[in-house]
Amino acid sequence: MAPQITPILLAGGAGTRLWPVSRDSFPKQFLPLVGDRSTYQETLLRVQGPGFAPPIVITGPQFHFFARRQAEEVGIEATVVIEPLRRDSAPAIAAATAVARQRDPQAVVLALAADHIILDPQAFRDTCLTGLEAAADGAIVTFGIRPTEPKTAYGYIRPGAPLGQSGVRAVDRFVEKPDAPTAARYLSEGYLWNSGNFLFRAEVLLSELARLEPEMAEAVQASVADATDDLGFLRLDPEAFARSPQKSIDYAVMERTDRAAVVEGNFRWSDIGSWDALFDIRPRDAQGNVAHGEVVALDTQDCVVHSERQLTALVGVKDLVVVATPDAVLVVPRERAQDVKALVDRLKAAKRPEATDHRRVHRPWGYYESIDNGERFQVKRIVVAPGGVLSLQKHRHRAEHWIVVRGTAEVTIGDQVRPVHENESIYIPIGSVHRMANQGRIPLELIEVQTGSYLGEDDIVRLEDMYKRS
Amino acid sequence: MAPQITPILLAGGAGTRLWPVSRDSFPKQFLPLVGDRSTYQETLLRVQGPGFAPPIVITGPQFHFFARRQAEEVGIEATVVIEPLRRDSAPAIAAATAVARQRDPQAVVLALAADHIILDPQAFRDTCLTGLEAAADGAIVTFGIRPTEPKTAYGYIRPGAPLGQSGVRAVDRFVEKPDAPTAARYLSEGYLWNSGNFLFRAEVLLSELARLEPEMAEAVQASVADATDDLGFLRLDPEAFARSPQKSIDYAVMERTDRAAVVEGNFRWSDIGSWDALFDIRPRDAQGNVAHGEVVALDTQDCVVHSERQLTALVGVKDLVVVATPDAVLVVPRERAQDVKALVDRLKAAKRPEATDHRRVHRPWGYYESIDNGERFQVKRIVVAPGGVLSLQKHRHRAEHWIVVRGTAEVTIGDQVRPVHENESIYIPIGSVHRMANQGRIPLELIEVQTGSYLGEDDIVRLEDMYKRS
Numbered sequence: 003m004a005p006q007i008t009p010i011l012l013a014g015g016a017g018t019r020l021w022p023v024s025r026d027s028f029p030k031q032f033l034p035l036v037g038d039r040s041t042y043q044e045t046l047l048r049v050q051g052p053g054f055a056p057p058i059v060i061t062g063p064q065f066h067f068f069a070r071r072q073a074e075e076v077g078i079e080a081t082v083v084i085e086p087l088r089r090d091s092a093p094a095i096a097a098a099t100a101v102a103r104q105r106d107p108q109a110v111v112l113a114l115a116a117d118h119i120i121l122d123p124q125a126f127r128d129t130c131l132t133g134l135e136a137a138a139d140g141a142i143v144t145f146g147i148r149p150t151e152p153k154t155a156y157g158y159i160r161p162g163a164p165l166g167q168s169g170v171r172a173v174d175r176f177v178e179k180p181d182a183p184t185a186a187r188y189l190s191e192g193y194l195w196n197s198g199n200f201l202f203r204a205e206v207l208l209s210e211l212a213r214l215e216p217e218m219a220e221a222v223q224a225s226v227a228d229a230t231d232d233l234g235f236l237r238l239d240p241e242a243f244a245r246s247p248q249k250s251i252d253y254a255v256m257e258r259t260d261r262a263a264v265v266e267g268n269f270r271w272s273d274i275g276s277w278d279a280l281f282d283i284r285p286r287d288a289q290g291n292v293a294h295g296e297v298v299a300l301d302t303q304d305c306v307v308h309s310e311r312q313l314t315a316l317v318g319v320k321d322l323v324v325v326a327t328p329d330a331v332l333v334v335p336r337e338r339a340q341d342v343k344a345l346v347d348r349l350k351a352a353k354r355p356e357a358t359d360h361r362r363v364h365r366p367w368g369y370y371e372s373i374d375n376g377e378r379f380q381v382k383r384i385v386v387a388p389g390g391v392l393s394l395q396k397h398r399h400r401a402e403h404w405i406v407v408r409g410t411a412e413v414t415i416g417d418q419v420r421p422v423h424e425n426e427s428i429y430i431p432i433g434s435v436h437r438m439a440n441q442g443r444i445p446l447e448l449i450e451v452q453t454g455s456y457l458g459e460d461d462i463v464r465l466e467d468m469y470k471r472s
Numbered sequence: 473m474a475p476q477i478t479p480i481l482l483a484g485g486a487g488t489r490l491w492p493v494s495r496d497s498f499p500k501q502f503l504p505l506v507g508d509r510s511t512y513q514e515t516l517l518r519v520q521g522p523g524f525a526p527p528i529v530i531t532g533p534q535f536h537f538f539a540r541r542q543a544e545e546v547g548i549e550a551t552v553v554i555e556p557l558r559r560d561s562a563p564a565i566a567a568a569t570a571v572a573r574q575r576d577p578q579a580v581v582l583a584l585a586a587d588h589i590i591l592d593p594q595a596f597r598d599t600c601l602t603g604l605e606a607a608a609d610g611a612i613v614t615f616g617i618r619p620t621e622p623k624t625a626y627g628y629i630r631p632g633a634p635l636g637q638s639g640v641r642a643v644d645r646f647v648e649k650p651d652a653p654t655a656a657r658y659l660s661e662g663y664l665w666n667s668g669n670f671l672f673r674a675e676v677l678l679s680e681l682a683r684l685e686p687e688m689a690e691a692v693q694a695s696v697a698d699a700t701d702d703l704g705f706l707r708l709d710p711e712a713f714a715r716s717p718q719k720s721i722d723y724a725v726m727e728r729t730d731r732a733a734v735v736e737g738n739f740r741w742s743d744i745g746s747w748d749a750l751f752d753i754r755p756r757d758a759q760g761n762v763a764h765g766e767v768v769a770l771d772t773q774d775c776v777v778h779s780e781r782q783l784t785a786l787v788g789v790k791d792l793v794v795v796a797t798p799d800a801v802l803v804v805p806r807e808r809a810q811d812v813k814a815l816v817d818r819l820k821a822a823k824r825p826e827a828t829d830h831r832r833v834h835r836p837w838g839y840y841e842s843i844d845n846g847e848r849f850q851v852k853r854i855v856v857a858p859g860g861v862l863s864l865q866k867h868r869h870r871a872e873h874w875i876v877v878r879g880t881a882e883v884t885i886g887d888q889v890r891p892v893h894e895n896e897s898i899y900i901p902i903g904s905v906h907r908m909a910n911q912g913r914i915p916l917e918l919i920e921v922q923t924g925s926y927l928g929e930d931d932i933v934r935l936e937d938m939y940k941r942s
Contacts, residue, residue, distance in 0.1 A: 022785075298824075300815055309801070313826045315492075315819070317804040317811050319792070324803055331779070331796045333803060334787040341787050345770055349785070354768075356783045373844040374853050374919070378894075379877035381851065381919055383844050403875045403897050405921040407849035424848075425923040427873050427897060449844070449851055449921045451875040453895040 005138055007130060007201070008109045009049040010098035013042055013061040013069055013116035014085055018346040019276040019339070022330035023308065026358040031117035032068050035274065036284060036294065042069070042116040043076045048123045049112060050078065053131070055105075059116075060085055060098040066235050067366040067469070071387060084232070086225075086240035092254035093222050093246040095200070096211050097238055100226040103204035110137050111207070113200040113251075119283055121270040129267040132169040133201045141165070141263040142210070142256065143201040144173065146194025147271050150282075152185035155275055155340070157196040157252070160188075161264050173262035176252060194264065197271050200251070202261075210261060215254050221246035233469070277323040278339040281306050295326075306336060330356045366469040367392055368445070380457045382450045386411070386440040393467035394437040400454030400461060402430040404438070409446035412439040435465060475608055477600060477671070478579045479519040480568035483512055483531040483539055483586035484555055488816040489746040489809070492800035493778065496828040501587035502538050505744065506754060506764065512539070512586040513546045518593045519582060520548065523601070525575075529586075530555055530568040536705050537836040537939070541857060554702070556695075556710035562724035563692050563716040565670075566681055567708055570696040573674035580607050581677070583670040583721075588743050589753055595739040602639040603671045603735040611635070611733040612680070612726070613671040614643065616664025617741050620752075622655035625745055625810075627666040627722070630658075631734050643732035646722060664734065667741050670721070672731075680731060685724050691716035703939070747793040748809040750776050765796075776806060800826045836939040837862055838915070850927045852920045856881070856910040863937035864907040870924030870931060872900040874908070879916035882909040905935060 017030040024030035031042040039047075046057055060083040061069045073080040083101055085094055095113045102109040112130060120126050133143035146159045162174035176196065180188060200207075212219040221242055228239035256262055272283040281304070284292040291299055295309030302316040308325045316324060323339055325332040334342060349357035362371040367390030374381040386392070386409075394414065404411065405427040413422050414437040415430060422428050430436045432454065440446035464471060487500040494500035501512040509517075516527055530553040531539045543550040553571055555564055565583050572579040582600060590596050603613035616629045632644035646666065650658060682689040691712055698709035726732055742753040751774070754762040761769055765779030772786040778795045786794060793809055795802040804812060819827035832841040837860030844851040856862070856879075864884065874881065875897040883892050884907040885900060892898050900906045902924065910916035934941060 022783075298815070298819065298822075300811070300818065312797075312799050312801050313819075313824065314801045315803070315815055317802075317815050318808040319803055319805060322789070322803065324801070326796070326801045327782075328798075329782050331782050331784045331794070331801055332787075333785070333789055333792065333794055335789060338788040341770070345768070345785055345787050348770065349768065349783075352768075354783065373851065376877060376917060379917075379919070381843065381853075383851075401895055405873045405875075405923075407846060407921065407923055425871055427899065427921075429897065447846060447849075449849070449919075451877065451897075451919045453875075453877055 004053070004131075004134055005108060005110045006055045007049070007053060007112045007134065008055040008102040008105070008204075009057040009112045009114055010095065010102060011042065011045055011057055011059045011080075011114050011116045012091060012094055012098075013059050013065065014088060014094060015117055017117060019343050020274065021342055021346045022325060022327045022332055022356060023310070025356075025360055027064070028068070028360050028362075028364055029117075030274070032065070032072060036119065036280070039076065040072055041119060041274070043072050045114055045116050045118070046073055046078050046080065047076055048120060048126060049114065053127075055109070056080065058083060058098045058101055060094050062088065068364055070235070082235050083229075084235050084237045086238055086243050089243065089246050089248045091251045092211070092215065092249045093218055093243065095251050096208065096218065096222040097226055097243070099204045099207050100223060101236065103208065104226070107205065109204040110134065111202055111204050113202075115198050115273065117274065118197070118199075119272045119274055121283065122268075125269040126267065129265055129269065130201060133263070133265040136165060136167045136170040136263050137201045137203060139167070140203065140206050140261060141170070142207060142259060142261045143170065143263045143265055144256070145197045145199050145267040146264045147197050147267050147269075149189050149193070149195050152182060152189050153195070154179055154182055154185050156273070157198075158185075158188050158193040159196045159264050160191070160193050161266070165263055170263050170265055173264050176257050176262075194266060195271075197267060198273065200256075206261065207255070210255055210259050214258050215247065215249070218246045218249065218254065276339040276342065277306055277308070277325065277334070278336040280308075281336060304336070329361045366390070366471075370450075375457070378453060378455060380452045382452070384448050384450050386438065386446040388440055388443055388445065390446075391439040391468050392437055393464040393469075393471060394435060395465060396433055396435045396463050397454075397461050398433065398463070399456035400452045401432045403451040403453075404428050404430065405449045405451075407447050407449060409440060409442050409444050411446050411448060412441050413437070474523070474601075474604055475578060475580045476525045477519070477523060477582045477604065478525040478572045478575070478674075479527040479582045479584055480565065480572060481512065481515055481527055481529045481550075481584050481586045482561060482564055482568075483529050483535065484558060484564060485587055487587060489813050490744065491812055491816045492795060492797045492802055492826060493780070495830055497534070498538070498830050498832075498834055499587075500744070502535070502542060506589065506750070509546065510542055511589060511744070513542050515584055515586050515588070516543055516548050516550065517546055518590060518596060519584065523597075525579070526550065528553060528568045528571055530564050532558065538834055540705070552705050553699075554705050554707045556708055556713050559713065559716050559718045561721045562681070562685070562719045563688055563713065565721050566678065566688065566692040567696055567713070569674045569677050570693060571706065573678065574696070577675065579674040580604065581672055581674050583672075585668050585743065588667070588669075588741060591740040591753065592738070596737065599735055599737040599739065600671060603733070606635060606637045606640040606733050607671045607673060609637070610673065610676050610731060611640070612677060612729060612731045613640065613733045613735055614726070615667045615669050615737040616734045617667050617737050617739075619659050619663070619665050622652060622659050623665070624649055624652055624655050626743070627668075628655075628658050628663040629666045629734050630661070630663050631736070635733055640733050640735055643734050646727050646732075664736060665741075667737060668743065670726075676731065677725070680725055680729050684728050685717065685719070688716045688719065688724065746809040746812065747776055747778070747795065747804070748806040750778075751806060774806070799831045836860070836941075838910075840920075845927070848923060848925060850922045852922070854918050854920050856908065856916040858910055858913055858915065860916075861909040861938050862907055863934040863939075863941060864905060865935060866903055866905045866933050867924075867931050868903065868933070869926035870922045871902045873921040873923075874898050874900065875919045875921075877917050877919060879910060879914050880912050881916050881918060882911050883907070
């Protein structure tokens with residue numbers, strides 16, 4: 003019987019090239035970029051079912067609650083590993099692989115980026131199975147994509163001699179993003195795009211790492227050995243993890259190991275590294291436009307339009323990317339979509355909140371969104387997930403009115419606990435100790451009207467917090 | 473002593489070419505397009521002070537409350553005349569002129585579009601004074617602008633022989649919007665742009681109209697004679713006014729009278745007929761961009777960007793118009809800005825609410841704006857002007873929670889009347905008769921949270937209404 007595959011998802015990236023939809027505080031892998039589900043959720047669902055063990059997710063300390071909640075939303079129980087800081091992909095893959103090996107010393111691991119789009123999930127799984135025997139035999143299997151054009155934004159793989167298993171070849175060479183003439187030559191010479199996903203035995207990868215990057219291997223191994231349970235998350239030991247050098251898996255292992263193999267994948271794939279990538283992977287209308295949301299286009303060709311809530315209207319334009327969110331609008335030619343990163347850097351330098359924060363702010367218990375504000379008031383929509391509990395808190399400068407519009411809130415004010423149902427309201431005076439919880443089975447939604455002379459988020463005294471934020 | 477000038481403002485236009493900022497339900501003359509005040513308010517302020525009588529405004533039956541309130545906001549008491557339906561400019565000017573003549577049989581009238589921008593108000597007033605003696609002597613004086621380029625969007629005037637008064641010449645010819653080569657020739661031949669404003673004795677214009685358009689003159693005269701006072705507005709008799717032919721003042725009078733004269737104006741002027749007009753009249757930055765609101769532009773040239781509330785970011789584009797409002801975004805090349813009209817026509821055909829209605833809805837008592845909504849709730853911000861009183865009303869399908877965030881509301885529920893102060897709330901159960909009023913000196917602002925199974929605006933039973941809407 004073939005071994006099961008343990009998926010590990012790398013979900014710690016930031017991804018500012020898809021600004022203003024993707025921002026540091028809530029990056030693209032957790033966002034529904036093209037459908038109802040996030041690419042992280044789509045990735046989880048892609049590696050479900052026979053042949054796959056429960057997944058392991060590794061992500062940063064701002065994102066672990068989202069990672070768990072979004073997995074639960076699609077009915078998947080994931081082990082969520084918290085990497086205390088960013089050290090690029092090699093330490094993250096190694097740590098998650100070590101966790102998989104603790105579970106099963108013979109584990110075969112599939113390392114996946116959580117922010118890619120794959121349009122043919124069955125073909126993807128078939129490709130994984132094609133590489134499984136080679137991986138079980140000790141290869142580190144990559145998945146190459148037959149290029150459709152000479153992209154300069156992707157890395158390339160030159161396949162070498164066939165190995166013992168059908169469909170598996172050695173890797174002659176990995177190459178970084180080439181210039182345009184080189185990319186054209188690669189196409190004619192049969193190179194493949196490097197999709198950045200890997201299949202290997204846990205033991206094999208960790209041994210290669212120990213051989214090639216002993217310092218990293220030691221640091222990662224210690225961070226896993228000393229990991230602590232934190233509300234059901236596995237928190238890697240921060241001091242040990244911080245000792246690891248910062249390197250990508252390509253530099254640390256793939257370009258130096260002689261165990262690299264490649265399977266050609268017959269699935270449509272994109273790393274959606276920038277907005278123009280949607281032009282390649284999404285369906286276009288008769289005028290060549292890729293549109294998401296409410297879009298009206300007159301005499302407009304070959305544009306990518308992403309409209310979150312507004313109506314976006316284009317007249318007489320061509321080859322543009324137009325992205326509209328509630329608090330930020332972006333217009334850039336498709337061929338300059340890579341420059342969005344420079345734009346976001348500039349917005350960060352100017353300390354513009356839109357650079358990093360969404361209007362909708364995600365919290366362990368759910369999210370809130372500021373929907374209006376004036377000189378002495380602010381209005382928020384607050385959504386508390388079932389089981390969510392806000393911290394026991396008080397404010398020095400503001401009173402709050404809560405109107406429940408869906409579900410039932412369990413509200414604590416001082417010593418009193420009482421339910422507040424749909425179409426009921428409650429008043430929280432300045433300075434009073436209070437808490438809200440959703441003990442129900444459906445999301446709790448309420449409108450909060452704050453009034454006072456100072457309404458900053460930092461006017462909060464947290465007395466108790468089940469998410470350890472106090 | 474020189475006679476006073478009575479300004480009449482034509483404020484009934486629609487103006488969809490500046491969509492999505494200008495829409496039928498609240499058109500451009502009432503909007504702060506370039507500063508804090510609307511062009512209507514700027515026009516009122518331009519003709520204040522020594523030499524000017526109190527203004528007369530003529531506008532449509534959807535707009536008379538805005539016209540009065542916006543005049544009051546800038547400290548001006550205007551006579552507001554309601555034209556029952558649109559009949560183009562000639563009947564509107566004639567009706568307002570007849571009202572001015574009722575006030576003073578010798579009145580000299582200055583007919584002004586309420587939606588133009590004039591950057592040099594003192595130069596504008598000086599130009600009016602230059603024409604005053606000629607107007608008092610019986611001329612119908614127009615103001616011509618020395619063209620800066622061969623615009624095809626403006627009408628032109630060929631000045632003729634000097635008349636008796638300094639700076640005043642006869643009009644040889646009025647011409648409609650020319651094609652580009654003709655416009656270029658006009659420039660070389662000394663033609664002027666026709667600014668569409670006029671100065672004349674009331675008696676002179678009405679006599680010319682009686683001679684040239686007797687049917688129109690009769691209809692307008694009867695509509696003024698039978699006008700009624702309506703809450704302090706002067707409502708023209710609808711049946712009489714409807715008998716008037718529909719014609720512009722150019723066709724009805726100016727192109728046919730031998731009393732036309734022209735004074736060259738030394739003020740910067742625009743009729744802001746489309747978004748590209750802002751490129752000509754507004755200051756440009758070093759890259760040639762005209763920006764309003766929060767705009768970040770990288771490597772971007774010669775664009776017009778109007779951002780109402782969002783951050784609008786442009787990278788690597790040129791010669792575009794980008795307009796962002798809370799519910800609609802527009803992207804169009806500057807040279808195709810005229811095509812916005814066709815876009816709006818298409819949106820109207822598709823019955824898109826954004827085509828005609830703003831998210832902020834103006835009412836006689838103030839305005840409201842929907843700021844959030846869900847399946848069974850809606851949140852509105854409501855602002856009631858001092859003295860404003862909402863209708864006595866009830867709803868069949870919704871309850872309402874009101875939280876006052878500024879000012880004091882006088883709330884009626886059933887037989888009870890009580891004040892609700894800042895940071896207080898009140899609940900309006902389904903079916904209960906209620907009313908809200910602002911008896912204070914500052915605007916009343918409140919947040920309304922509606923809950924119920926149907927939340928349409930048409931779920932309202934108006935029992936009493938001081939604005940006669942019940």
